[in-house]
Amino acid sequence: MIEDLIGAGFALMTWSNVAAMVFGTLIGIVIGALPGLTTTIGLAILIPLSFGLSPLVALGLMAGLYNGSMYGGAIPAILLNIPGTPAAIATTFDGYPMTEQGNAASALRVACFSSAVGGFSSALALLLLAPPLSLVTLAFGPPEYFWIATFGLVSIAVLIGGDPIKGMISALLGLLISSVGMDTVTGRIRFSFGRLELVDGVNIVVVLIGLFALPRVLQMAEDAVTRGVRVSDLKIGRGQSTPFPIAHLIPTWIRSSVIGIMVGILPGAGGNIAAFLSYNEAKRSDRDPESFGKGNPKGVAAAEAGNSSDNAASMIPTLTLGVPGNAIAALIMGGLLVHGLQPGPSLFRDNGEIVYGFVLQMMITSVLLFALGGMIATRIFAQVLRVPQVMLAPMIVALMCLGLYTVNNSQFELFMMIGFGVFGYILMRMQFPLPPLILGVILGGMAEQNLRTALLISRGDWWHLLASPISKTIAGLVVLVLLVPLYRHVRERQSEALKNG
């Protein structure tokens, strides 16, 4: 492990790798700052385009984009009260009031420092937790993997968005897509419609790009047409900004980082949940909770440290078990797959240098935010808000198609990507959450394969599924998560009854 870590450290000290991290972080900040462009769409475009690069360069770009965009989202949140990414919603609560009070510069500085601290502590958690966990995961056999995959599916379906029913339907659609292709347990080919392109199943990268990039682009184009191009002059208040003593934020950072890391490790939630939870916790534990929402720098710090400390931590289950907990983790997993890197215990064993390299990149790119997210830079980044969205949309589509075609030289996949894009757009308009669908595609095959393998090994004995303590624990968690909507329902009933009675 130490050898791999040192090897990876040296491997990163080449011009191309340093450039990848700097460039990735810069694009990340820009993408995060542009409302409409999010971390997911950025990664969905980048992954196929990075195909021709060496794995470490590609992963450096991805790590930079991830950390950069989580901070970038704060820029319009603070300046314009428009969150650049969903994860930056909580940043608007105190960030925009600070701008109104003429403290925009101070708010941006707090956001930048908090993002960097959150990202760094998260990467540290990844570095310390993932390698030992990857050794333990050999104890995970087919029954354990079946439960883990089920847990991931259930969590994301139930916990994301307001409507668990729509979440479940979305996850089930994902399961349906995952059943296309060769059934490895019988050798039979399912739903391939005689196309050899579908024998291996639907390419996960195609689904990722189609579902996460195209619907957003269509939405952007639609907004540009229906609402027109917004031209707003951007001014960042100079001079009057009162500098805030950064040291006062340390307790907030520690609390938010712990929350963010835990949210990251558990499947289902992403940066936006981490930000909300840490914001609420910061407010609750403060001596003066009334000052939150009125321009308290601690509110900005809690939200930004929270959403960034979820980043690297969400890679822990992805890298060690091959189970992504949210959409961004699924995209990074797609990025690894494009480079022939199979997440799971073998990743740390066979590609130690690359995987430790990625962990270090997550760490370095969060520190890079100090340098690249500084005031002058932020002033420049804020200018990207002037780029009319109507121009961005076609550019993004061109990049997507170009990138995807280079991966497998397949026209069929291009059409499939557009098909998934249109499908995703319809689902989005009908308020169906898309992340459960994509996890359904990834985890559905995993759940099915492992369930059937477990039964083959046990020769049809279903109790084998609950034989080990690990299986029992995860199965218990699945049941708990499934009870959440019921619990919510009962609580709502009670509070209604209280109101009425």
Next chain:
Amino acid sequence: MKFVTSMLTTSVFALSSVAAFAQSDYPTRQIELMVGFSAGGNLDILARQAEPFLEKHMGGADIVVINRPGAGGALMQTQLAGAEPDGYTLGLLSMPGVVTVLFGGDVDYEIDDFEYSGTFTFEPHSIMVGTDTPYETPEDLVAAARENPGTITIGGAGIGSAAHLAVKVLERAADVEFAFIPSPGSAEMQNQVMGGHIEGGVTTISSSYTRHQENQARVIGTLSSERTTVAPEIATFGEAGYEVEWGALRGIAAPKGTPQEVMDKITEAVRLTMEDPEFQEIAAQNNMLLTFMDGAQFEASVRKIHSDLEEIWADEPWIEQ
């Protein structure tokens, strides 16, 4: 429809006569070498490492490697079978995958659709077992399977894969029965063996031998008659008296009807590449087991495996129809 077909046939004839006319100074333009798997896989690495040497030994030809992944290589092989037989579209085939996909699937090419050129590597499959299992030798495993038929769990990539058919071939050679546990790929199988979830598994010797050296698993033998140069201390099932010869044989093929003169040039380039000390050095670094066969030997090997599998299929088809 008939009209279209005859039009196509005529044009193919016309084109092949053009090719025949130009073949003496072959190659005059870029040659596409197709690989049926994604970039970064074993076959892709072989193609990209051999490419500059093939160029050099074909008198400075221009060769480009193109990945056409899908359906376990069948997508590329179908394209190759339908390509112009002029020597400018070649494919790097991997046996036994070229043949295994023909059984029980939707694949519509045949082994007769290709002209075979030289091979680069033959890498036998091997059986690895968990370190806490009692099996030390091929005989141990076979004896245990004879005692408890159909209970010893042996894993490998899915039903109909090379690994699965390796188990079938061994079962028939030793007249025993294992419980085959299909997994999505070799990496997952290795994790299951190392974690003690299954007793053993089948994969090529270079990947299993790495686990053996790390003491994470034990390789008890290769499915071949001769020992390999990368793992000379590993016994063979052939030595133990079980006649099996099962492994990954990789070589170049062209569409049927490619002129003999062109095929000879390609085969000669493969032969010279294999003799090139520089290429041998690269191959050694990558644990490649170099084995040169000419076109006739390669074709004979393909036909032998195909007829063996046909025999097994007739007896016990492994995919339910």
